[in-house]
Amino acid sequence: MKLLNRLAVLGVTFLAAAASAQPSAENFPQKPITIIVPWSAGGGTDNVVRKYALGLQQLWGHPVVVENVPGASSIIGAQRVARAAPDGYTLLGTTNPTITGNRFLFKKLPYSPDTDLTPVSQLADIEMLVLANANFPANNLKELIALAKSDPGRVSYASYGKGSQPELLFGLFAKREKMDLTHVPYKGVSQAITAVMAGDANLTLTGRGTGAAALASGKTKPLAYMSPERDPAMPNVPTATEAGYPYLKIPTWHGLFAPAGTPAAIVDKIQRGIAAVATPEFRAEMAKGGYKAPASTPAQFAAVIREELAVTAEMVEAAGLQAD
Numbered sequence: 001m002k003l004l005n006r007l008a009v010l011g012v013t014f015l016a017a018a019a020s021a022q023p024s025a026e027n028f029p030q031k032p033i034t035i036i037v038p039w040s041a042g043g044g045t046d047n048v049v050r051k052y053a054l055g056l057q058q059l060w061g062h063p064v065v066v067e068n069v070p071g072a073s074s075i076i077g078a079q080r081v082a083r084a085a086p087d088g089y090t091l092l093g094t095t096n097p098t099i100t101g102n103r104f105l106f107k108k109l110p111y112s113p114d115t116d117l118t119p120v121s122q123l124a125d126i127e128m129l130v131l132a133n134a135n136f137p138a139n140n141l142k143e144l145i146a147l148a149k150s151d152p153g154r155v156s157y158a159s160y161g162k163g164s165q166p167e168l169l170f171g172l173f174a175k176r177e178k179m180d181l182t183h184v185p186y187k188g189v190s191q192a193i194t195a196v197m198a199g200d201a202n203l204t205l206t207g208r209g210t211g212a213a214a215l216a217s218g219k220t221k222p223l224a225y226m227s228p229e230r231d232p233a234m235p236n237v238p239t240a241t242e243a244g245y246p247y248l249k250i251p252t253w254h255g256l257f258a259p260a261g262t263p264a265a266i267v268d269k270i271q272r273g274i275a276a277v278a279t280p281e282f283r284a285e286m287a288k289g290g291y292k293a294p295a296s297t298p299a300q301f302a303a304v305i306r307e308e309l310a311v312t313a314e315m316v317e318a319a320g321l322q323a324d
């Protein structure tokens with residue numbers, strides 16, 4: 001009987017210890033949080049994540065560190081988060097290709113966008129513009145097409161890696177308009193923009209905020225805005241729809257993910273932190289860079305991703321991209 005009583009006590013003690021070891025949302029966070037950005041520093045995702053990280057740090061009183069882990073079309077950074085402890089202290093701040101594009105372009109991913117990562121919140125979305133080197137002969141999309149057809153392969157575009165927005169959009173553009181464009185992949189948007197500024201590539205895609213310095217430098221020029229309506233901050237830049245190419249549009253969001261298995265209560269607490277950071281003043285500041293800040297719930301963000309998957313599948317097929 002004494003042995004049974006001791007075993008019972010040990011069992012209760014073990015269960016209590018196991019329960020206390022589980023991450024608790026009530027006192028989360030208790031230590032620094034790391035947000036992995038699988039793209040290079042200085043790009044759109046990096047800038048957006050750092051703004052939220054600063055706000056969360058001020059809100060929670062604990063460091064929120066942003067770590068850039070670029071490479072392999074964001075696969076390296078995403079894999080690291082997918083394998084991290086599901087306790088809310090290692091998160092992924094990324095954009096479309098990591099979650100939607102890569103699944104269509106790589107036969108084997110070392111992470112599953114659906115089962116290894118949990119949506120926390122959509123942080124921002126933005127309309128893109130076609131950015132060209134200032135000395136590029138074409139000044140609009142029609143002139144770009146004429147130039148590309150007159151000299152196949154001459155016109156080049158810089159992407160942020162395989163499956164990134166420039167490869168999808170320019171791939172579709174080339175197929176629809178029967179052009180031969182040269183793809184030059186880089187590790188991130190900042191490198192792609194730098195390449196266009198230097199003349200190492202003719203074109204790329206960027207958001208207004210991310211491309212602001214390049215536009216102000218005089219070394220680049222905008223050819224078209226990928227939106228049904230003109231950007232009020234750039235009223236002289238025509239839209240792709242105006243130019244006669246309404247299909248030239250691509251969803252571009254920045255979002256936050258946690259490793260699968262992270263307790264729902266912790267995911268919700270992080271999302272509520274994001275929503276608290278997204279004050280009217282914060283949203284107004286984001287709007288200066290062309291960003292909207294939805295700070296959506298996990299369910300809302302998951303719905304955005306599901307809707308985009310169908311669009312991306314169609315774009316990948318139309319662009320003739322093959323999985324490696």
